[in-house]
Amino acid sequence: MKGARAISVAGEVLITLGVLVLLFVGWELWWTDVTANRAQSSTVSALENDFADHSSTSVRPDDAIPGQAFAILRIPRFGAGYAKPVYLGTDHDTLTKGVGQYLHTAEPGEIGNFAVAGHRTTYGRPFNQVQMLRNGDVIIVETAQAYVVYRVSSHEIVDPSDTAVIAAVPDQVGATASKAYLTMTTCHPEYSARQRYVVHALLLRSYPRDTGLPRALLTVPAKGP
Numbered sequence: 001m002k003g004a005r006a007i008s009v010a011g012e013v014l015i016t017l018g019v020l021v022l023l024f025v026g027w028e029l030w031w032t033d034v035t036a037n038r039a040q041s042s043t044v045s046a047l048e049n050d051f052a053d054h055s056s057t058s059v060r061p062d063d064a065i066p067g068q069a070f071a072i073l074r075i076p077r078f079g080a081g082y083a084k085p086v087y088l089g090t091d092h093d094t095l096t097k098g099v100g101q102y103l104h105t106a107e108p109g110e111i112g113n114f115a116v117a118g119h120r121t122t123y124g125r126p127f128n129q130v131q132m133l134r135n136g137d138v139i140i141v142e143t144a145q146a147y148v149v150y151r152v153s154s155h156e157i158v159d160p161s162d163t164a165v166i167a168a169v170p171d172q173v174g175a176t177a178s179k180a181y182l183t184m185t186t187c188h189p190e191y192s193a194r195q196r197y198v199v200h201a202l203l204l205r206s207y208p209r210d211t212g213l214p215r216a217l218l219t220v221p222a223k224g225p
Helices: 002-053
Strands: 069-074 084-088 099-101 112-117 138-142 146-158 180-188 195-208
Touching: 002 069, 002 084, 138 180, 146 180
Parallel strands: 084 099, 112 180
Antiparallel strands: 069 084, 069 138, 099 112, 138 146, 146 195, 180 195
């Protein structure tokens, strides 16, 4: 009897622990998305207002400090309403707030590689649909000064230790850049950090804020292979 009771108690404890684990996973995968999306939408709205008003609080990309938002990332392929704040830095705390720019990479539109990272799951999962991007798709980086437009040029999957993907010339460490690139990195496969999914893009054109952004560039691409 005592043995059976002990087994019963142990079973109840294991079930309770299992429920707690499931609740934690649910919180991690769902609740962090809810709270992060709210906060990120609020940050985007604040940046839009600052940019539109030419506010003195608007931060130029080259003046940003780690953990500070300075741009808005728009990717039509991810939907008409897709807009994520871009911060300087890729530490854990920064990436819970949105997309992060790797330190010491080029500024938006400059010669070199403007390299950014974002979560694929949790914390608003800004790069969750990264595999949906197609060569030729538009990626827009909006700052207080300009709309910087890139076109996707290539994809690759690499080990987390492969930092060459964010070199000034992607995958060519030490090479001197003559073009302006954008590189997006995120975890791969989904729900794992075993590898990195990487998307590279080339500068198409920069539009001064005063001239505005052609609406055609914001058109959501048709679904396709």
